[in-house]
Amino acid sequence: MTPKCLLRLTVALAVLPAAVSCGGADGDGGGADAHPVALTPGAALVITTGDGLRLRPADGRDITVDDRADPRWSHRDGTWTLDLTCADRDRDAGPCPRTPTVGVPGGTRVTATARDAGIDVAGVAAALDLTTVNGDVTVTRSGRDDAAVRLSTRNGSVRTAALAADRLTARTTNGDVLLGCATAPSAVTGTTANGSVEATVPHGSPAYRVTARTGNGRTGVDLPVRGAGHGPVMTLTTVNGDVGAHRD
Structure with missing residues (x-):
């Protein structure tokens, strides 16, 4: 193989992972575990968890998720879905947070479902559809x-x-x-x-x-x-x- 051919092959292999990553991030293909780009006002966000949930305002247009949580993302038909259910968590990672915090950009349409714990929202300027079982729903300075x-x-x-x-x-x-x-x-x-x-x-x-x-x-x-x-x-x-x- 000539040096010129080797250089072309090396560049192609270096670019391929970046292209795959970008394809997952834009969400057009509905790929799981793709993190959303900055959300525009009116974007739809669905959050599911088997425990409680705390929603707070994000600093900017990016969604932020509790560092202790195991977020799993998916995207379909213009809606981002964030699954915070604590599934097969590595024992060394420690226990799942009982009430993880998610930072939500203003103007987002939020649908959240929890179970066996409460949902607490403060300072989130968004359309809200919140449901839980066996827990309180508390909303302050929001909507x-x-x-x-x-x-x-x-x-x-x-x-x-x-x-x-x-x-x-x-x-x-x-x-x-x-x-x-x-x-x-x-x-x-x-x-x-x-x-x-x-x-x-x-x-x-x-x-x-x-x-x-x-x-x-x-x-x-x-x-x-x-x-x-x-x-x-x-x-x-x-x-x-x-x-x-x-x-x-």
């Missing part, structure tokens, strides 16, 4: 006033403070639903079977058409209400517990 926020658990409570949302839905079976809003959603739905339901909207919010129902408890509405027709609506229901609709 977007032009986006839907959906919060759900079973055997746990849902609590929000300074939440921004256009449409807010919060559900549980055994636990309280306590909703504090920084903006006035166009629709608020809070539902539980065994627990209290309360929703508080900011001072200056428009009048709501309010439905407040309980089977065994008290109802209290101390915000401006309106009759049928177009406008904001609030539906708060429980079987065993109190129901309250308030304005700061």
Whole structure:
């Protein structure tokens, strides 16, 4: 083989791994374990875990993941999926974090599913769809006033403070639903079977058409209400517990 041919072969072999890596990173092929490039506003992120989850704002457009976690990435049809389930972890790596932290860029659409632990979100300006079982969902200073926020658990409570949302839905079976809003959603739905339901909207919010129902408890509405027709609506229901609709 001539020196010129050898040089061409060496360059080709050096470039090949980089090309393969770039092909996985852009996500067009849906390859697993590909880390996303910087997310643009409106990008969809799905997070799954067998434990709890903590979401915090990212510094920039890149998603950050707890160094102790074992993240597995996949990409399909414009949606990035992050699997934090603790599977076949090397014993020398130590235990999986019970509640790993993920940094989320603002403007992202986040769907997160946990199990047997809670989901805690603070300071994340994103559309949120959060679900867990046997744990609380707690959201503080998060959401977007032009986006839907959906919060759900079973055997746990849902609590929000300074939440921004256009449409807010919060559900549980055994636990309280306590909703504090920084903006006035166009629709608020809070539902539980065994627990209290309360929703508080900011001072200056428009009048709501309010439905407040309980089977065994008290109802209290101390915000401006309106009759049928177009406008904001609030539906708060429980079987065993109190129901309250308030304005700061």
